[in-house]
Amino acid sequence: MDLYDVMTTAATTRAFTTDPVPDALLYRVLDKARYAPQGGNRQGHRVIVVRDPAMRKRLRDLYIEPWRAYTANRQPAAMSEKARKQWSLVNDRFAERMDEIPVHLVVCAYLPALAITDKDLDRPSIVGGGSIYPFVQNLLLACRNEGLGAALTTLVISREPELRPLLNLPPDYAVAAHVMVGYPDGSEGLTKLRRRPVEDFTTLETFAGPPLRSP
Numbered sequence: 001m002d003l004y005d006v007m008t009t010a011a012t013t014r015a016f017t018t019d020p021v022p023d024a025l026l027y028r029v030l031d032k033a034r035y036a037p038q039g040g041n042r043q044g045h046r047v048i049v050v051r052d053p054a055m056r057k058r059l060r061d062l063y064i065e066p067w068r069a070y071t072a073n074r075q076p077a078a079m080s081e082k083a084r085k086q087w088s089l090v091n092d093r094f095a096e097r098m099d100e101i102p103v104h105l106v107v108c109a110y111l112p113a114l115a116i117t118d119k120d121l122d123r124p125s126i127v128g129g130g131s132i133y134p135f136v137q138n139l140l141l142a143c144r145n146e147g148l149g150a151a152l153t154t155l156v157i158s159r160e161p162e163l164r165p166l167l168n169l170p171p172d173y174a175v176a177a178h179v180m181v182g183y184p185d186g187s188e189g190l191t192k193l194r195r196r197p198v199e200d201f202t203t204l205e206t207f208a209g210p211p212l213r214s215p
Contacts, residue, residue, distance in 0.1 A: 006144050008192050013149025014094040016101045016182035021148065026103065026181070029146055033138035039131040044113025045176075048167055050104040055166070059106075059178070060099040062162055066155040067095045094151070098180065101151075106167060107136055107177040132176045139179060149184035152177055 030047065038044075050056055071091065098104075109132045118127045136152060143150040156163065156178045163175055199211040 001145050006141050009190060010141055010144035010150075011188070011191075011193055012151045013180075013182075013184050013188065014090055014151060015185045015187045016149055016180070017185045018100055018102060019183050021103050021181060021183070025146060025148070029139065029142040029148070029181075032142045032145075033135055036134035036138040038134070039115050042110075042113040042131060044110035045132055045135045046108040046110065046173060048106040048108065050106060051102065053099065056101070056104055057099040058166055059104055059156060060095075060097075062159040063098060063153070063156045063178070064095055066158045070155060101180040101182045103181040105139070105177075105179040105181060106163075106175060107132065107139075107179065108169065108173045109176040111172050111174055129176055136177045136179065143181055147183070148181055151180045153180070154178065 026049065034043070050059065109129065114128055114131065116125050116128045118125050140150050140152060154177060157175045160175050163169065167175075169175070199213055202212040203209040204212055
């Protein structure tokens with residue numbers, strides 16, 4: 001696929017088939033994702049491929065509680081009541097049947113490899129995952145290019161104390177992302193993503209400067 005086609009159609013997949021993802025295909029996706037930009041080329045990512053049904057069910061169980069807490073307060077506001085109910089139905093189904101998705105990728109970060117340059121500022125760190133999430137984005141784009149669906153979530157990270165023994169995670173690694181991978185079941189269709197125009201989020205010279213517009 002054309003790169004820009006991939007970038008503009010790589011939506012979050014929430015409805016998957018249960019068809020297995022071949023090792024060769026998963027390897028190819030990860031092989032391309034590893035070329036993401038890395039601070040100092042430290043490559044501090046580690047990926048755990050979870051296919052075991054019992055392990056997937058445990059990940060689902062750990063995800064459900066933070067998911068319900070999150071959705072209780074974060075449903076999209078600019079929706080009709082009918083659309084909001086449909087949104088809840090789709091997303092609740094995704095959460096409750098997450099264990100049926102054939103591949104779960106748990107992306108971990110090697111903590112000593114992180115250069116957290118904003119750690120001393122009086123706000124939450126943004127830079128901390130800067131060398132991990134370009135790899136995750138490459139992973140999502142590679143899945144789309146191969147005809148796979150993918151869903152990036154982070155809610156289960158709040159249950160890291162329980163994830164550690166489950167995944168045999170060493171103390172110098174942290175969970176950075178939880179990505180479900182499989183074949184889309186076709187029910188969601190394929191459309192170009194809807195996002196704000198460039199003029200809404202890009203200004204010239206200062207935050208209050210004029211918007212960048214297409215020539």
